[in-house]
Structures are given as structure tokens and as C-alpha cells.
Amino acid sequence: MDRVVIVGGGVLGTMHAVMARSRGMDVVHLEREVGPRGASVRNFGLVWVSGRAPGLELALAQRARTLWQELGERVPAAGFRADGSLTLASDDSELGLLKEAAAMPDASERGFELLDPDAAAEVNPALRGDFVGALWCRRDAIVEPRAVLAAFRDYLGAPQDGARYHWHPSKEAVEIAPHAVRDHVGNWHRGDLVVLCTGAWHTGIAGPHLAGYERPPVRRVRLQMLQTEPYAGRLTTSVADGDSLRYYPAFDLPGRAALAPQAPAAAAAAAQLLLVQRLDGSLTIGDTHSYTEPFDFDVDELPYDHLRARAEQLLGTQLPPTRRRWSGIYSQVTGSELYHRSQVAPGVILVTGPGGRGMTCSPAIAEETFAT
Numbered sequence: 001m002d003r004v005v006i007v008g009g010g011v012l013g014t015m016h017a018v019m020a021r022s023r024g025m026d027v028v029h030l031e032r033e034v035g036p037r038g039a040s041v042r043n044f045g046l047v048w049v050s051g052r053a054p055g056l057e058l059a060l061a062q063r064a065r066t067l068w069q070e071l072g073e074r075v076p077a078a079g080f081r082a083d084g085s086l087t088l089a090s091d092d093s094e095l096g097l098l099k100e101a102a103a104m105p106d107a108s109e110r111g112f113e114l115l116d117p118d119a120a121a122e123v124n125p126a127l128r129g130d131f132v133g134a135l136w137c138r139r140d141a142i143v144e145p146r147a148v149l150a151a152f153r154d155y156l157g158a159p160q161d162g163a164r165y166h167w168h169p170s171k172e173a174v175e176i177a178p179h180a181v182r183d184h185v186g187n188w189h190r191g192d193l194v195v196l197c198t199g200a201w202h203t204g205i206a207g208p209h210l211a212g213y214e215r216p217p218v219r220r221v222r223l224q225m226l227q228t229e230p231y232a233g234r235l236t237t238s239v240a241d242g243d244s245l246r247y248y249p250a251f252d253l254p255g256r257a258a259l260a261p262q263a264p265a266a267a268a269a270a271a272q273l274l275l276v277q278r279l280d281g282s283l284t285i286g287d288t289h290s291y292t293e294p295f296d297f298d299v300d301e302l303p304y305d306h307l308r309a310r311a312e313q314l315l316g317t318q319l320p321p322t323r324r325r326w327s328g329i330y331s332q333v334t335g336s337e338l339y340h341r342s343q344v345a346p347g348v349i350l351v352t353g354p355g356g357r358g359m360t361c362s363p364a365i366a367e368e369t370f371a372t
């Protein structure tokens, strides 16, 4: 394979470009916006191994984590840091579940260790609030979502290499043919392989290929997020609250059934607290989940009040003011596979639907494309 055309400048498209170039292929990369505006620039930047289901999902995330580390060393502007995470229990039912997780057969592979509050505060001295224990996951990591994509495009377009990587922003792919796509101004882009990484746009060129199944293979999920002004302290890990134990498959253990009810504001928004410090000191805080369309076009204040209060309770201090709020939508497979891959025409494949693990798993998903 000599030449690949990639549609979509999000993290899946960008990682396909990276993996194709590292195998010596020429890459043509189309993005319909001036710069990517999708889920990849709206997320936490969490490379999240801790919550993955044992087996294939964990293996994909672990491979991706290894690749992120290698890529982060090659492209420092991506902001990769192997900071690990702490999931904090606020009551005995959450602590019981953390204990079960720390005893799972693959706990050491994830870098799990159960900590009491003093030990957790030694790992992350910013944690001076109320919690009864913590699960440390040393394998979790962070990248900078608003910097990653441009950092890799700069790397791919560097003078020694740039003639073989062609970035075409503001070019929407509107038609597919064998081994080719046409953009909205009428140019055809041909390659040995065309990879559509069009994210949560389930209409457009991907639309006809996602329709016609008895059950749609992907659905869309909307999340709300916020970012504060810079925080005076330094968080040495990312942080999750006990509500996260309800959502991640790794924690589907007997203790989950014994969890105390969620706070009403969290339950109403299917919220969990995830907290990541950005390189400028600000804190990215989220998230909520809505699964039913049509999605709201405005953001709802109630879950923000809950998430800010929960973060303040765990940090034991007031948060800086909110700088910005936004929502984002990701594409998520509805079946048991880890992401959606289908051939939509000879020499044209569609890769989407990694859901809330897309930032984490993107390098390994792209690697699988070129391994097949």
C-alpha cells in the first residue's frame, strides 16, 4: 500500500495518518472544518486504562497506552504525561467496590493499588477533602486535547517529511467511489485505501452505510464539560469520583449492586466527576451523558453545580471560577465490539464508534487498520 486518503481530522483520522506515515505511505487528509471541532478537541484527554473491561478492551487500551507514550516522546507538544489517576470513594459502599477492583486478577497490569486517605494525599497532595479511600491506577495518563491534533499535523508536515503528508482543511468529502472520495469542490482524492473517520456525523457520506442494519450499529451520546481558570495547586494525578464506578465496565463487580444511590442531580444527568489539570493549571471537569435525541442545544446548569461542588468536596478547597462550558457528542457502538469498522466500497472503510474510549484507544485502532 503506497497512498492512503483519510477523511476526518479528529483523533481517529489523525492517528491513521500517523500510523500510515510510519509505514511509509503517502497520506492525503481531508477535514471539512478549518480545524477539527469534534469530540477529539472537546474531551478530557484521558488515556484511561483503569475502567476498561478485562480481556479485549483492556488489551486494546494497554496497547494504545504504550503507543501514546512512544508518540508523546516523539511529539512533546501533545502534552503526554504518565500521571496516573486516583478514583476516590466517598462512602463504605464505594470503598468496598474499590477493594474488589484492587483484587481483580489483572489489577497489577493496570497498576492498581488501594490507598487510605493519607496515602492518597501523599500521591496527590491537592486532595485535602472528604473521602474514605482511593484506587490508584498508575497506567492512566493524560494528553492535551486542544493541542494534540495540531501537534501531530505539525510533526507529519515537518520539512523532512511534509511532501508526503497533505492536509486539506475546509474540504468536505461528499461522494465515495472505489478507492476514492470526492470533496465538495469537485476534486477526487484517490488512494490504495480510503479511511472514513467521520466521528459522530452519522449522516453525510457515512450515513447510507450506517443505515439498513436491523439495529443501528452506532448511536450518539452527548456530554457536558467545563474548564476553570488556573487552579493555584498542582494535581499530580487525574481524579475520578465514586460515581465513575457506575459506568466503567471494569467495575462491574458484585460491589456495584451495593452502591448507595447517586445524588439526584448526578442521577438525572448520568453524571460522574472526572477532573484533569491542564498544562496551564486550569481544571477540565465533567461529565454528563444523554442518550436520547434530539439533544439539547444549550447546556444545563444543574449538573455543573453538582460537579463543581463534588470537586470542591474532594479537593477540600474552592475551585477557581469557570472559564468556559461546552458540550460534545461522540459516536458509540451499540453492540459488543470495541468500535465500528466496515467496508463501504472497494478500498473504502469506515472506522468510528469508539465511544468514551476513543481518545484512549485511537493509536491502537489505527494500528489495527494497517495490520489487516
Ligand SMILES: Cc1cc2nc3c(=O)[nH]c(=O)nc-3n(C[C@H](O)[C@H](O)[C@H](O)COP(=O)(O)OP(=O)(O)OC[C@H]3O[C@@H](n4cnc5c(N)ncnc54)[C@H](O)[C@@H]3O)c2cc1C
Pocket: 007, 008, 009, 010, 011, 012, 013, 030, 031, 032, 033, 035, 036, 037, 038, 039, 040, 041, 042, 043, 044, 045, 046, 047, 048, 171, 172, 173, 174, 197, 198, 199, 200, 201, 204, 205, 223, 224, 225, 286, 287, 327, 328, 329, 330, 331, 352, 353, 354, 355, 356, 357, 358, 359, 360, 361
Ligand atoms: C466531552 C467528551 C469527553 C470525552 N473524554 C474522553 C477521554 O477523556 N478519553 C477518551 O478516551 N475518550 C474521550 N471521549 C471520546 C473521544 O473524544 C472520541 O471517541 C474521539 O474523539 C472520536 O474521535 P473521531 O476522530 O472519531 O471523531 P471526531 O473528533 O468527532 O472527528 C471527526 C472529524 O471528522 C470530520 N468530518 C466529518 N464528516 C466529514 C466529511 N464528510 N468530510 C471531511 N471531514 C469530515 C469532522 O469535522 C471532525 O473533525 C470524550 C468525548 C467527549 C464528547
